[in-house]
Amino acid sequence: MNSSLNGKDYNTLLLGEEGMEILRELRFLIVGLGGLGSFVAQELVRLGAKNLLLVDHDRVERSNLNRQILYDLSDVGKSKVIVARNKLLKIAPDANIEAFDTRVNRTTGGLLVNSVDIVIDCTDNFETKKLLNRLCYKAGKGFIAAGVGSWEGWVASFPFFKREEEEIPCLECLFPGELEALKELGGGSVATAVTTVAVVASVQVQEVVNLVANKGANLEGKTLVVDLRNYQCVPIKISKNPQCEVCAR
Numbered sequence: 001m002n003s004s005l006n007g008k009d010y011n012t013l014l015l016g017e018e019g020m021e022i023l024r025e026l027r028f029l030i031v032g033l034g035g036l037g038s039f040v041a042q043e044l045v046r047l048g049a050k051n052l053l054l055v056d057h058d059r060v061e062r063s064n065l066n067r068q069i070l071y072d073l074s075d076v077g078k079s080k081v082i083v084a085r086n087k088l089l090k091i092a093p094d095a096n097i098e099a100f101d102t103r104v105n106r107t108t109g110g111l112l113v114n115s116v117d118i119v120i121d122c123t124d125n126f127e128t129k130k131l132l133n134r135l136c137y138k139a140g141k142g143f144i145a146a147g148v149g150s151w152e153g154w155v156a157s158f159p160f161f162k163r164e165e166e167e168i169p170c171l172e173c174l175f176p177g178e179l180e181a182l183k184e185l186g187g188g189s190v191a192t193a194v195t196t197v198a199v200v201a202s203v204q205v206q207e208v209v210n211l212v213a214n215k216g217a218n219l220e221g222k223t224l225v226v227d228l229r230n231y232q233c234v235p236i237k238i239s240k241n242p243q244c245e246v247c248a249r
Ligand SMILES: [Zn+2]
Pocket: 169, 170, 171, 172, 173, 174, 241, 244, 245, 246, 247, 248
């Protein structure tokens, strides 16, 4: 480590004042505070994001502790979003973090999506992913979806705030199948390790950075498929489905 960096704000060195200002101003909705959401929320706060809405109706269970890094044994039985909020405020006491201990349905989801700029899907079911996709498309929000199962995962990015100027496919174009058939692609039916959620969640947060803060390469219109057991990481283009129920015009 270069000792000349001591005391400097590393994030500002990396992102510049302009990038930091963007991260500070944007409002993020994190849906699901499980494996992916624990990492996503903590990484966003450590990067300097100040406005986070957290939503999840689950309690912490002992079996969560293998991968959900915001929780420990003393949290078992407690509301995930309340515990998460308290821990995040210990990292950044000046952050504005709101916790919603509720299920995401058409009504609650609509209200939450409409009150933010970027929605980060950290859920383990395609019913909610598809609902978020519809709501984000309709409202023109950024939508960064992901799924994990065993040692594999995927991330896809849909900056619907550009949809008036660009042809942007949606999650339904990528996964047109029935909910049952999608279970193993991030539907919560497969045991998952902390390494997988750490990598996939970090890609989701890096996508925030690349998409809005440093204007690097991004996953717009692509899905990044990661296989940790075989060390494969492949970006795949998403073709827009002209018959898509959500995004076809
Ligand atoms: Zn579509």
